[in-house]
Amino acid sequence: MTPPATVSLTKAAPLVSLDKHGVTSGLIRVNLNWTSPQAAAARAAGEARGLIGRIRASLRGASARSVDLDLGCMIRCTDGGKTVVQALGNAFGSVHDFPYVALDADDRTGAAEAGENLVINLDHQAEFQKLLLFVYIYEGSGDFRGLDAVVTLTSDRGDRFRVELDDCPPQAHACAIALIKRQKGELVISREVRWFTPADGPGVQDVISRAYRLGMKWTPGRK
Template identity: 40%
Template sequence: MGFFDGLLGARADDFDSGSAASNSIKLTKRHHQVSLTRQGAATGHLRVNLTWRMRTSDLDGGPRPSLFRDPFKALKPPEVLGHGQSMVNVDLDLGCLYELTDGTKGVVQPLGGYLGDVNAPPYVKLSGDDRFGSASGETIYVNLDHRDDIKRLLVFVYIYDQTPAFDRTHAIVTLYPSNGPRIEIGLDERHQQARSCAVVMIENVKGELVVRREVRFVYGFQAELDRLYGWGLQWGRGYKAKAER
């Protein structure tokens, strides 16, 4: 496995809560910002979920063969045809750079087991590490009852292996506030060599909690996102233990 920028931290117990809203707001380049405060959704636990799947074009391996030219190959199911050189195993990870109002800065991410805490600083917690793209994906919880302690949070996604493959995945980051509609940010732009993406900024602006779409792909890892947004952390190389299915 490849190496990635990582910070070491204490491992915490998993935390799980939150529920989905019945409707949604999609953040786009044109409509890129929404206020949680104005929607009455700036309290309770904000659930931030990452899910992904391979793009249909990669799974299909291109157009289906003609029934007349190659009847045996044409009758094979798509999942058999799709297992060629174009298929890769993608391990997308969800992370969050945080800055508190007292000046404390850090990161919550699977790498290094730095999973955070929802009831104590930084009031941000990662529920676990999904390495295989399961339906539930990966989830970060933010305790908005401590919103006055939070200055800004940058939610990001990075690829944990040596194969840049954002262009082969369809990833969605969804925010589920305690009240009101969910907020969706799709990572649909194709950046073949990108390894990380700053997805969304959650910022306390004069007491108002604002969610702003970023979707900025970079070709490095967390340290490059740090430089881009001026966090000023010290980064080193990090690894994951081998996972078993």
């Protein structure tokens, strides 16, 4: 049996076929992990030595910005239906019922070791036309620079597909991470890492869905 693969999707090699890796059923787990400046400062304060060191680390922690990243998935079905799975609006989805995609938790700080996790049920892949993974800053100042955000897709048997959210431009508050779709008869993941800024429009989900021609309509929501 071929051992599970670890593949980094990069600008030079942005596409991978799940079929060629034997990942055609079961669950794909999508993990978003990042380090917020506030969480990093808190850790530094805990590791600081001496009174002066602890005071300095505490001051840095007090001034560090907090940020809440939200992972989501826009889904376009083969029958023309469209929906989204995200924390906003409590649209957490379901693994075993439509839309066969589910978000398991909402990491509000970036401090949780497990990050945010989303699960896709490939047993129902025939119902998916496109799955667009995206992330945006729900709350907090600044942009993605310095957050070291990484998204990893892991199959049931351990195949890992990794996307680093790098080359973030100033003011980028959202990113289309990866697109999962059928191409030439195979299910593929393509690295997108397409950044969006406030200049692109006020409603980030609407801007992203229009950029990918998903034809979705949006209403205001909270979490």
